[in-house]
Amino acid sequence: MNRILFKEDEINADGIVNLTGVRAKHVLEVLHGKVGQKVRAGVIDGATGDGIIVETGKAHVVLKCVLNGGTMPVPCVDLILALPRPKVMKRLWPSLASMGVGRIIITNAAKVERNYFDTQWLEKKYYEPLLIEGLMQSSDTRMPKVTICRRLKVFVEDELSDIFPQSSCFVFHFNGSNAVQAFEGVKNGRILIAIGPEGGWTDFEVDLLKAHSFICVNMGARILRSDTACISALALAHAVIDTQ
Numbered sequence: 754m755n756r757i758l759f760k761e762d763e764i765n766a767d768g769i770v771n772l773t774g775v776r777a778k779h780v781l782e783v784l785h786g787k788v789g790q791k792v793r794a795g796v797i798d799g800a801t802g803d804g805i806i807v808e809t810g811k812a813h814v815v816l817k818c819v820l821n822g823g824t825m826p827v828p829c830v831d832l833i834l835a836l837p838r839p840k841v842m843k844r845l846w847p848s849l850a851s852m853g854v855g856r857i858i859i860t861n862a863a864k865v866e867r868n869y870f871d872t873q874w875l876e877k878k879y880y881e882p883l884l885i886e887g888l889m890q891s892s893d894t895r896m897p898k899v900t901i902c903r904r905l906k907v908f909v910e911d912e913l914s915d916i917f918p919q920s921s922c923f924v925f926h927f928n929g930s931n932a933v934q935a936f937e938g939v940k941n942g943r944i945l946i947a948i949g950p951e952g953g954w955t956d957f958e959v960d961l962l963k964a965h966s967f968i969c970v971n972m973g974a975r976i977l978r979s980d981t982a983c984i985s986a987l988a989l990a991h992a993v994i995d996t997q
Contacts, residue, residue: 754779756793756892757804757816758885764796764818770804772814775886780806780814794818795894797885801825825894828853829943830990831917835862835905835950837979839872845980846880850887850897852987855943856916860902864952875901905958909965920945922967925986926959927976929969932986936993944990948983 757776764770772780780786786806794804794816800823804816832854836842842859849857859875873879877899884896900916902908921939923932924947936944947954947962954962963969972985 754783754886754889756795756801756889756894758795758797758889758894761796761799764820768818768820769807770794770816770818772816773812776889777812777814781809786814792816793892794820795822796820797888797894797896799824799894801894827855827895828893828897828991829994830854830987831856831858831920831943831945832983832987833858833860833945833947834983835860835948835954835979836865836869836875837950838866839869839874841978841980842869842872843874843883845983846874846883847887847890848980848984849987850884850893851891852887852984853891853893853895853991854897854987855895856898856900858900858902858908858916860905860908862905862950862958863955864950870901870903906961909961913965917943917945919943922962922965923947923970924954924959924962924967925949925971925982926954926969927971929971932970932972932989933993935968935970936990939994944994946986946990948979948986951979 759770786809788806788809790806792804795801800820802818802820802822804818806814807817808815836859888894920943922945923935947967959969
């Protein structure tokens with residue numbers, strides 16, 4: 754947890770923030786926080802700065818924050834992810850936020866089990882704390898925007914171009930071209946990547962995406978689990994874009 758985050762309504766006019774729960778526990782047990790100690794702080798989707806510990810207790814910490822840093826930029830990579838198994842989705846939420854994603858579209862696909870959409874890990878009250886956990890780990894403040902989409906074809910045909918009007922789009926599939934070389938061709942724009950389910954995209958789904966300007970790419974010959982493929986694809990995208 755490299756930056757303590759809080760919502761705008763948690764900080765008062767004097768810059769005071771009261772921490773409880775996992776944030777207080779981290780400051781007390783991991784950072785060994787003492788009165789007078791400085792920690793990095795920030796408002797979700799807002800300013801960054803520092804917090805000085807002014808009070809500690811067995812289960813709470815009070816910070817006096819000075820937020821004089823600018824708002825962090827929105828990550829330039831977005832994600833379409835075919836819904837994995839619920840326990841995998843739970844594990845992925847903090848990792849996605851840590852990697853840096855502007856928008857996350859969780860979608861259905863032919864090889865996604867229908868009952869996966871019944872999981873609590875698609876409810877905001879459950880996944881938002883996990884996203885915040887990932888943001889704090891990476892010292893970011895930009896909360897990914899999440900959309901749950903149960904019909905891939907309808908989303909691609911009716912909504913995709915409005916949400917991602919200027920993105921360079923890539924779908925990961927085993928018979929695609931080299932992803933790094935494809936990413937290197939993106940200049941001054943956003944990247945949208947699409948990761949399929951454990952069983953992969955069907956030919957129909959790949960053709961659908963390709964018909965809407967997606968380029969088919971791969972990460973080599975190895976067959977990866979969807980969560981491994983997702984994090985690897987995001988890492989590749991950022992490695993290329995962030996160095997341009």
